[in-house]
Amino acid sequence: MLFRWLSQWRKPQSLGARGEAAAARFLRRLGYKIIARSDRSKLGEIDIVAVDGRTVVFVEVKTRTTSDSAHPADAVDAVKQAKLTRLGLSYLRRHNLLECKARFDVVAITWPDDQRQPTIDHIQNAFEPTGDYQMFS
Template identity: 85%
Template sequence: MLFRWIAPWRKPQSLGLRGEAAAARFLRKLGYVIIARSDRSKLGEIDIVAVDGRTVVFVEVKTRTSSDTAHPSDAVDAVKQAKLTRLALSYLRRHNLLECKARFDVVAITWPATATQPTIEHFPNAFEPTGEFQLFS
């Protein structure tokens, strides 16, 4: 009852945040353990950090309302990959996880404004670490 009274004044969640939440639910169903969401450092932000078996997985989530112009995963270009590599290395250092296996996944979400549920595509091991920070095994 209280929620229905408050709902009209509640700010709607952004498309990006809804996409990250949907991606986290999707990955949990696959057996991933989510250990961090929206992890920020001075270098930027990692959308999701998860564990799949014995591998630390850095997940970049891209959410769009349509894929008419380009697929959401196309936004993870070489520049973004280099940035994610630096962010991942920083995360592994901060948490003393440099000896762990790590990889990068991309979750592409298409969520039209009229749809209640998104279309989710998961790309495990989407790219190799790039730049000078290739410390992954």
């Protein structure tokens, strides 16, 4: 009874928050260890930081209710890639992980309003580091 009452007052999660939670569950099932979610710095935010084997993985999550116009991963354009590259390098510096291998993945989620479960497309090594930060390995 109390749980039902509390759930009526709970603010519903945004589509983006639901997508990030679904992406984290998906990656855990693949064996990734989630290190951070919504990691913020003065440069911006990394959706998910994970470890896959011995590789640090920076994951950008894109969630849409429909794929009519374009695939959600198409939103990770050159400008976004450059920003994610800067964020990834900053994260590695802050945590003294510059010697670690790293990569960028994109998890594209399509979650129509009338479905309980989303369609998840995981793109490993979605792009190479860009800009002045190509020394990334």
